[in-house]
Amino acid sequence: MPDSIVARTTLAILAxxxxxxxxxxxxxxxxxxxxxxxxxxxRLQELLxxxxxxxxxxxxxxxxxxAKEIALGLLSNRAVAGIRIVAGDTTLYExxxxxxxxxxxxxxxxxxxxxxxxxxxxxxxxxxxxxxxxAEMRAxxxxxxxxxxxVLGLQVAFVAAGVALVVFMLITRPIRSxxxxxxxxxxxxxxxxxxxxxxxxxxxxxxxxxVNALICGLTTLLDREHELRIEHQxxxxxxxxxxxxxxxxxxxxxxxxxVQSWNPAFVRILGLDERMTVAAAPQRLCDLLAPHERHxxxxxxxxxxxxxxxxxxxxxxRRGALRSEWIELSINPIGPEGLQGVINDITERKWxxxxxRRLASHDALTGLLNRQGVENSxxxxxxxxxxxxxxxxALLQIDLDYFKEVNDTxxxxxxxxxxxxxxxxxxxxxxxxxxxxxxxxxxxxxxxxGVHDPAKAQQIANNMIAAIGQxxxxxxxxxxxxxxxxxIAFPSEPGETPDAVMRRADxxxxxxxRMGRSRAxxxxxxxxxxxxxxxxxEGSST
Amino acid sequence: MHPIRMxxxxxxxxxxxxxxxxxxVIVNPASRVEHLSxxxxxxxxxxxxxxxxxxLAAMPIDLRTDAPEREQFYLLLVKKSLPExxxxxxxxxxxxxxxxxxxxxxxxxxxxxxxxNPNAIAYIxxxxxxxxxxxxxxxxx
Numbered sequence: 001m002p003d004s005i006v007a008r009t010t011l012a013i014l015a016x017x018x019x020x021x022x023x024x025x026x027x028x029x030x031x032x033x034x035x036x037x038x039x040x041x042x043r044l045q046e047l048l049x050x051x052x053x054x055x056x057x058x059x060x061x062x063x064x065x066x067a068k069e070i071a072l073g074l075l076s077n078r079a080v081a082g083i084r085i086v087a088g089d090t091t092l093y094e095x096x097x098x099x100x101x102x103x104x105x106x107x108x109x110x111x112x113x114x115x116x117x118x119x120x121x122x123x124x125x126x127x128x129x130x131x132x133x134x135a136e137m138r139a140x141x142x143x144x145x146x147x148x149x150x151v152l153g154l155q156v157a158f159v160a161a162g163v164a165l166v167v168f169m170l171i172t173r174p175i176r177s178x179x180x181x182x183x184x185x186x187x188x189x190x191x192x193x194x195x196x197x198x199x200x201x202x203x204x205x206x207x208x209x210x211v212n213a214l215i216c217g218l219t220t221l222l223d224r225e226h227e228l229r230i231e232h233q234x235x236x237x238x239x240x241x242x243x244x245x246x247x248x249x250x251x252x253x254x255x256x257x258x259v260q261s262w263n264p265a266f267v268r269i270l271g272l273d274e275r276m277t278v279a280a281a282p283q284r285l286c287d288l289l290a291p292h293e294r295h296x297x298x299x300x301x302x303x304x305x306x307x308x309x310x311x312x313x314x315x316x317x318r319r320g321a322l323r324s325e326w327i328e329l330s331i332n333p334i335g336p337e338g339l340q341g342v343i344n345d346i347t348e349r350k351w352x353x354x355x356x357r358r359l360a361s362h363d364a365l366t367g368l369l370n371r372q373g374v375e376n377s378x379x380x381x382x383x384x385x386x387x388x389x390x391x392x393x394a395l396l397q398i399d400l401d402y403f404k405e406v407n408d409t410x411x412x413x414x415x416x417x418x419x420x421x422x423x424x425x426x427x428x429x430x431x432x433x434x435x436x437x438x439x440x441x442x443x444x445x446x447x448x449x450g451v452h453d454p455a456k457a458q459q460i461a462n463n464m465i466a467a468i469g470q471x472x473x474x475x476x477x478x479x480x481x482x483x484x485x486x487x488i489a490f491p492s493e494p495g496e497t498p499d500a501v502m503r504r505a506d507x508x509x510x511x512x513x514r515m516g517r518s519r520a521x522x523x524x525x526x527x528x529x530x531x532x533x534x535x536x537x538e539g540s541s542t
Numbered sequence: 543m544h545p546i547r548m549x550x551x552x553x554x555x556x557x558x559x560x561x562x563x564x565x566x567v568i569v570n571p572a573s574r575v576e577h578l579s580x581x582x583x584x585x586x587x588x589x590x591x592x593x594x595x596x597x598l599a600a601m602p603i604d605l606r607t608d609a610p611e612r613e614q615f616y617l618l619l620v621k622k623s624l625p626e627x628x629x630x631x632x633x634x635x636x637x638x639x640x641x642x643x644x645x646x647x648x649x650x651x652x653x654x655x656x657x658x659n660p661n662a663i664a665y666i667x668x669x670x671x672x673x674x675x676x677x678x679x680x681x682x683x
Contacts, residue, residue: 057633061590065637118630119584119620 009172010164017160024156025149032148036141040079041109044132047074048113051128056118059087059126067092074130079140081108082131087115095131107134174199178208187218249343251285253331257300259283260338269327269345271318285341289314289329296329303331303339313346326350365416366423369437374445377435378498381447387494392452395498396461397487397505398426400442400468401517406480414474418482425467429460445502454488454522461486461520469518483518485509492525500526564668564682565615568653568675572660573598578678584620586663588630589640594663602643603652603664611649615665618681 051070058066071083071093082095109132117123174196181193192212199205243250249266251259267273270288286296292314303310311330318325326349331341361373369377382390400422407415419442426436430446437445446464451457464484471479487508491501508523515521567583569575574596578586585591592600605612607624616622622630631642646652652664657674671677 054633057630060588061634061640063634063637063639065639066634069637119588119622120581123581 004176009167013164013167014157014160017156017163018153021153021156021160025152028152029142029145029149033138033141033145036144037137040137040140041111041132044077044079044111044130047077047080048111048128048130052113052115053118055085055113055115055128056125058085058092059115059128060117060119062087062090062092062126064092070128071095079132079136080130081133081136084129084131085126086129087126092126108132109134109137170198171204174204178204178211182211185215187215187222190219192216247344251341251343252334253285253300253339253341255304255337255339257284257286257297259285259288266343269343270316271321271325289316291316299329299331300339303333307333309333313350363438366420366438368423368427368444369435371437371439374435374437374439374447375498377437378447378502381449382491382498390491392450393491394448394451394457395489395491395501395505396446396448396457396464396520397489397502397509398444398446398464399485399509399513400444401483401485401513403442403482406474406482410474410478410480414478414480417474418472418480421472422468422482422484425470426464429464429467452490454490457488457490458520458522461488465518465520485512485517486520487512487523488520489523496526563614564680565611565618565665566668566671566677567663567665567679567681568656568671569594569663569678570656570658570660571674571676573663573676575676575678578663580619580679583663583679587619587643589634589642594661599661600663601659601661603655603662604643604645605649605652605665606645606647609648611665611667615681618683 051074054066054070057063058070067085067087071085074080074083075095082097084094085092111130111132113128113130114124115126115128117125177196178193185191185193192215193208195205195208199208243263246263246265249263249269251262251266254260272288285300286293289296295312295314299310299312309330309332311328313326313328315324315326325345325347328344328346329341330343331339334340361369361376363370363373381393385393400418403415403418406418419438422442422444423436423438426444426446430436430448433450434446434448436447439445448457448460451460464486468482468484471481474480487505487510489501489505489508491498504523504526508521512519512521567578569578573594575594578595582591582595586594586600587602587604592602594600605615613624616624616627634640634642646655646664649666649670653666653670653672653675656662656664663678665681668677668680
């Protein structure tokens with residue numbers, strides 16, 4: 001019960017009332033004592049007045065009997081300690097010891113009254129002296145004061161008890177009832193607080209109504225929240241499925257580029273350890289994509305700065321893999337401190353792009369560059385090389401002899417085999433830095449880089465002729481024999497186009513055919529007469 | 543006697559009869575007292591001091607209540623009515639120290655007593671005073 005508001009309130013009211021009551025009672029008792037003392041003094045004066053007429057007679061007649069009677073009458077009052085009645089010089093009555101006590105002790109209060117003759121008012125016939133015991137007066141006054149204090153204290157106590165009862169009935173009991181209700185209340189159950197019967201229209205009633213309204217609102221909120229949570233769980237499960245099963249790697253970065261979470265596809269695409277867990281040392285994305293460290297860092301920075309999604313394609317090599325892979329990385333800021341990213345394996349697409357590019361620039365049959373490929377390569381070579389370097393490039397125009405016969409005799413399939421074999425032979429005759437192409441039909445081209453000596457070029461051409469001249473297995477136990485005529489040209493003057501050099505090589509090749517085939521001819525310098533001469537030869541090609 | 547004087551005397555007598563006559567306090571000439579003051583008379587009649595200045599014991603003589611001089615005497619002497627005097631004496635009945643004066647039926651008896659007793663002292667109408675007694679105090683209106 002010490003925790004009960006009822007007990008505390010009641011105790012507080014009672015204690016306060018008793019304290020105040022005691023203080024008041026004390027103050028009143030002191031004041032009453034003082035008053036009472038004065039009142040007793042006045043009363044003693046009055047007492048003397050009542051016996052005055054008898055005292056006059058007594059003193060007038062010096063009657064000791066009457067004097068004694070008066071004295072005894074007065075002494076019956078307990079406050080009167082002594083009486084002395086004097087007539088003239090004669091003491092008619094004196095309480096034994098009273099005068100001595102009065103003169104020696106300040107505890108006596110002396111009231112004297114002059115007594116005149118009853119018949120001659122101006123004639124003094126005696127004196128009556130009353131010795132009042134101050135101690136007794138005080139005691140009486142104190143008793144009176146205490147009685148007053150007790151009465152007052154009792155009154156205060158009753159009032160306090162009444163107030164406590166009223167507070168209990170009107171305030172604490174309803175509050176306890178509400179408190180108990182609230183304690184047992186289950187919000188979801190739809191329970192409401194009961195309004196105490198006596199408090200329907202006062203502040204407590206309003207409080208209960210407001211609390212009920214709050215509970216009602218709370219219930220609605222809780223229901224809504226519950227629905228939202230379920231909805232959220234469903235969404236989360238869906239997302240979880242997508243997250244776990246997606247082919248796309250999904251991850252979250254903090255602003256330092258440390259990977260916070262990821263899905264299985266992320267691990268798979270990057271070829272990471274399957275057991276990689278969050279608990280392991282934090283991994284930075286740029287460490288996972290080590291060769292592109294700087295690039296990734298820039299990307300994250302740009303993304304955070306602009307707040308825009310950024311993406312890039314990266315070539316990576318998985319641990320222990322031979323072939324490189326391509327991934328597409330996209331990151332997108334989510335909130336001020338984080339980034340979400342996705343990675344997709346785009347290796348297939350990249351390879352398709354490469355093969356498409358290859359198809360455009362290579363000959364499908366032999367795998368050598370086609371005309372377009374050669375021209376592109378030459379344009380690039382001529383575009384980026386100085387004149388001095390260009391003088392070290394040799395262009396070879398190669399044409400097969402007797403190929404038409406092979407085609408006609410053994411069919412196109414055999415012809416294709418021959419062409420493929422020739423391509424391999426040509427490739428094996430040049431260095432890797434050189435390149436070889438097929439212009440179509442039995443027409444091939446080779447570009448030798450870093451060769452400036454015509455004799456060297458001549459020698460390589462001779463090697464080619466020798467290699468091509470080997471019998472070629474064309475299936476069904478047959479062999480084909482072809483040879484090659486080769487024209488060699490060097491870029492000879494600044495500004496000469498690859499096309500022009502190629503035409504000169506072409507002319508030199510026809511020269512070789514005319515000279516009896518299976519040989520190489522060096523093109524003449526681009527003089528106008530020579531050009532004309534070559535131009536005339538062109539018309540009689542095979 | 544002159545008729546006007548007669549008339550005046552008659553009027554005075556009438557007045558005296560109505561308002562009460564002057565009173566005289568008388569003693570025996572043998573008491574050797576020439577004169578008494580009013581307080582001395584009061585002390586003797588009211589029991590305080592019953593002794594004459596000459597040393598003789600004083601014996602005050604009062605009249606009965608129905609005597610007209612009595613009321614007159616106490617009114618003139620101490621300004622007290624008869625009931626007041628009765629209550630004074632009643633107060634002293636039990637103490638016994640002081641007693642009321644001896645009472646006689648009328649003024650004549652009182653006069654005779656004083657004439658024959660040197661201790662006696664009484665009051666009578668001034669007009670009734672004769673040679674046998676001595677007036678020691680006159681109480682006038």
